[in-house]
Amino acid sequence: MNSRIISACRRYANDPGRLMDILLDVQRDLKGVEPAAMELIADQLGITRVEVEGMVTFYSFFSDKIKGDVVIRLCGDIVDRHAGGREIAKIFSEELGIAVGETSADGRFSLEQTPFLGMSDQAPAAMIDQTIVTCLSPEKVRHICSSLKAGVRPEGLVTAHGDGNNGHPLIRAEVSNNIRHAGEVLLCQVPANAGLHGCLLLQPRKILDELEESGLTGRGGAGFPTGRKWRVAADTPAQQRYVICNADEGEPGTFKDRVLLTERADLMVEGMTIAAFAIGSSAGIIYLRAEYGYLRAYLESVLQARREQGLLGRDISGKQGFEFDIRIQMGAGAYICGEESALISSCEGLRGEPKNRPPFPVESGYLGFPTVVDNVETFCCVSRIMDRGGAWFGGFGTGKSTGTKLFSVSGDCARPGVYELPFGITVRELLERADAAEAAAVQVGGPSGEMINMGQFDRRLCLEDLPTGGSVMVFSLHRNILEIVDYFLEFFIEESCGYCTPCRVGNVFLRKRIEKVRRGLCEREDLDYLKELGKTISMTSRCGLGRTSPNPVLSTIRNFPLVYAVLLKEHGDGVQASFDIQSALEESRRLAKRRSMIYDPNYDET
Numbered sequence: 001m002n003s004r005i006i007s008a009c010r011r012y013a014n015d016p017g018r019l020m021d022i023l024l025d026v027q028r029d030l031k032g033v034e035p036a037a038m039e040l041i042a043d044q045l046g047i048t049r050v051e052v053e054g055m056v057t058f059y060s061f062f063s064d065k066i067k068g069d070v071v072i073r074l075c076g077d078i079v080d081r082h083a084g085g086r087e088i089a090k091i092f093s094e095e096l097g098i099a100v101g102e103t104s105a106d107g108r109f110s111l112e113q114t115p116f117l118g119m120s121d122q123a124p125a126a127m128i129d130q131t132i133v134t135c136l137s138p139e140k141v142r143h144i145c146s147s148l149k150a151g152v153r154p155e156g157l158v159t160a161h162g163d164g165n166n167g168h169p170l171i172r173a174e175v176s177n178n179i180r181h182a183g184e185v186l187l188c189q190v191p192a193n194a195g196l197h198g199c200l201l202l203q204p205r206k207i208l209d210e211l212e213e214s215g216l217t218g219r220g221g222a223g224f225p226t227g228r229k230w231r232v233a234a235d236t237p238a239q240q241r242y243v244i245c246n247a248d249e250g251e252p253g254t255f256k257d258r259v260l261l262t263e264r265a266d267l268m269v270e271g272m273t274i275a276a277f278a279i280g281s282s283a284g285i286i287y288l289r290a291e292y293g294y295l296r297a298y299l300e301s302v303l304q305a306r307r308e309q310g311l312l313g314r315d316i317s318g319k320q321g322f323e324f325d326i327r328i329q330m331g332a333g334a335y336i337c338g339e340e341s342a343l344i345s346s347c348e349g350l351r352g353e354p355k356n357r358p359p360f361p362v363e364s365g366y367l368g369f370p371t372v373v374d375n376v377e378t379f380c381c382v383s384r385i386m387d388r389g390g391a392w393f394g395g396f397g398t399g400k401s402t403g404t405k406l407f408s409v410s411g412d413c414a415r416p417g418v419y420e421l422p423f424g425i426t427v428r429e430l431l432e433r434a435d436a437a438e439a440a441a442v443q444v445g446g447p448s449g450e451m452i453n454m455g456q457f458d459r460r461l462c463l464e465d466l467p468t469g470g471s472v473m474v475f476s477l478h479r480n481i482l483e484i485v486d487y488f489l490e491f492f493i494e495e496s497c498g499y500c501t502p503c504r505v506g507n508v509f510l511r512k513r514i515e516k517v518r519r520g521l522c523e524r525e526d527l528d529y530l531k532e533l534g535k536t537i538s539m540t541s542r543c544g545l546g547r548t549s550p551n552p553v554l555s556t557i558r559n560f561p562l563v564y565a566v567l568l569k570e571h572g573d574g575v576q577a578s579f580d581i582q583s584a585l586e587e588s589r590r591l592a593k594r595r596s597m598i599y600d601p602n603y604d605e606t
């Protein structure tokens with residue numbers, strides 16, 4: 001054991017800044033990072049054991065106990081739950097003889113649940129070591145379990161490959177792209193490196209001018225102007241600058257970057273290279289979420305091919321003095337690392353905790369140097385803008401929200417998948433394309449976004465109205481709104497880094513009160529409590545997670561008031577009413593032979 005740990009540390013030159021990579025290697029090789037391993041790692045790196053343990057306990061893919069030879073992670077998001085995820089979990093448990101969270105006595109299998117796999121368009125799904133299995137049914141699960149028990153390795157479970165590059169020899173995944181509509185910017189046929197070759201003929205300032213003319217904003221959901229952000233990084237005096245691609249697509253319901261990583265990896269790397277030229281950077285990082293680990297070998301091959309073609313490394317495309325290269329940094333299961341400063345902390349070998357602002361990353365980011373962090377879709381857009389021009393890109397969308405947007409549509413619709421459409425499309429138009437005739441509620445922007453009702457389906461998907469990083473989850477009339485709210489709060493509680501009290505404690509209080517509402521035990525004053533607490537959490541939390549975590553409560557109170565109103569106990573003259581709405585409605589439920597998302601807080605649709 002000691003020799004493997006020492007080798008892992010030496011592989012990264014005993015650099016504490018590469019602690020994430022060292023722990024990933026040790027976890028993979030030894031199936032866990034036990035206390036003795038922590039001590040040895042700390043000794044090799046010249047840091048404290050507490051620092052190592054802090055990392056191991058922060059990221060969900062690390063464990064301070066030995067896991068099974070094969071680790072099965074079941075996706076637990078709300079779309080998977082509605083698609084039958086609970087039954088799938090039960091069958092895995094029965095077949096393997098262990099509960100979720102346990103390891104078999106013989107050490108062969110560990111069964112766990114993970115918040116989100118990025119496969120909402122083909123739910124329910126699971127991750128078995130690095131192998132993704134999708135569209136799970138009871139029969140498929142039983143076959144998987146019998147194969148694993150017979151000694152079949154996880155990669156041997158894949159008998160059919162998905163479309164496009166999912167069949168590439170270095171991917172070989174049964175994942176499907178589910179591209180339902182290919183627009184005119186990213187998912188159409190694109191010329192190789194046209195944007196990069198064009199930009200190298202310009203002065204860096206001209207690139208920034210072109211981006212500002214295009215109106216491109218960050219595609220992660222915040223919508224900050226990309227050209228303006230890059231200009232700050234370029235203008236900040238520094239000996240080094242960094243470019244980081246945020247491929248940590250952890251927002252439940254979002255999977256469009258997964259498709260771009262699979263089908264447009266070259267376009268993404270081209271965009272990162274353009275960014276490096278524009279701001280004067282020589283080093284970049286792709287931060288790849290652990291759940292997309294099955295794509296790593298393919299992405300490494302893309303980087304190597306570009307080096308061999310003179311598109312990465314020294315004197316790129318013959319441009320004397322332009323040097324830029326990229327490494328891949330794997331994540332280890334932490335939603336908070338989607339926040340750019342937390343992502344930077346993770347790249348530095350630290351817990352993924354957000355940094356205080358100011359300074360902003362473009363002024364002082366990775367290792368204290370100016371750092372541009374953008375997501376996969378944003379870098380892909382940059383490449384197309386430098387090929388076709390800012391005016392061309394600005395011709396799509398609305399006045400404030402230019403270009404096309406990739407929407408990840410999942411849930412209660414017949415055509416889940418990725419839709420590339422101009423900004424400004426209405427929710428109703430998107431639902432029609434996705435064949436979601438029974439949609440009653442739509443969650444726009446993932447759990448941190450807004451849930452809208454049927455009367456709001458003519459609202460537009462754009463920064464001016466309904467902004468989204470891409471997630472669009474569809475819920476039909478028979479779904480329980482408050483069950484969904486409860487799940488979202490559970491997600492935020494689990495994924496909070498725990499640094500600040502409003503987020504760490506406030507969300508727990510929100511969830512407890514929502515559970516009370518679901519039982520029909522609250523009064524009207526409790527809604528005021530939920531609103532005030534939600535507002536306080538939003539205003540006083542340190543990072544974007546805490547600032548948006550109350551949104552499931554606040555948006556449903558605002559847009560679905562009846563859901564709450566019918567569950568509140570009424571009182572008059574200081575005397576609590578004895579009327580029990582749940583009991584009164586039971587007879588109507590029995591006669592209708594169905595449940596109601598409005599009236600039944602205890603019903604969990606599977």
